[in-house]
Amino acid sequence: MAPLMEIAFKVDDPVSCKACWILEFTAKKKLASILPNMDIFAGNIGSVHLDPAVRPIAKICEVLMKAYFQSKDQQTCETLNENHLEKVTSACFDWLIGDHKVAAKAYSMTSLLLLGSKFEWIHPELQMILEKNYLNGSAAYKARARMTLAKLR
Template sequence: MTTDQLYVELNYVDHSRASRLKYANLILAQPELIPELLNILFMVDDKTSCRAAWILEFMCGKNLEAIIPHLDQFTENIHHVHLDSAIRPVAKICEYLTKAYYSKNQNNLQSAFTSTHKEKIIEACFDWMINDQKIAPKAYSMNTLYLLGQDFNWIHPELALILERDFQMQSSGFKARARQILKKIKKA
């Protein structure tokens, strides 16, 4: 399947869990389509890129290791994503990646996830934290940054500063997650 064929196929994806799961399974069954899916995801001004992001998130939720050969392409381009419907799943994938990296259970991502990948994710997450994003990408970013702060000691003070600064102006969902993260930072 070419990028153009996959692009057409993505027009049939809707918000339903069943639809996203169906296409995630299609991609997992044909991993050669992952670069094509990423190409569509990074057509950042096209609404279809959001559907590609949904599928990639579900694919990573089922089999995170499928993205390992494509980490360079993913991390190099995430800062270009700007449509709200695409940012949320991309931020979720960043959280999946960092959770797997810091997992106590041995996995292949731990040897594939480089400091360059981490730096690109840190940059994107801080951008989502300081820009006018919805709560979900900010919540995923908070957790991702907290975890990455184990290797980059400057992250926790910067993250705490942002969380404390924005606390009063944000939603109750933001406040609840921020309280949890601030508590963890103070413990660490």
């Protein structure tokens, strides 16, 4: 996985997008295979900026947060540390407020909603951002924002 992550995080290379897609498929099928490289993953997600790469990386973050907070997967809970969670939080807020496509924003909303159960400052910030951007959002953005806001209230 480390060589694949190395390619994925060559963020200005269009080939990195394909590596990110492979990482996403791997994470969805067998999350445990990326866990040994969480330092590399968490340390680099904030630098990903090409839209075809941001979407799969945001999805991996969502898969990780669901495994950590919802299913409480033992291996995931033992692997992810506070630093990893903070890096995911930072990246998700960047994707949510940045000029990115709706899918990355939607995955970020879910991740941040889950992370808010550990870091109490996240929910008020998330709610403020969603309410502020709601009127200008696409139909898909509004739908996910409505779902997320309903869970926050």
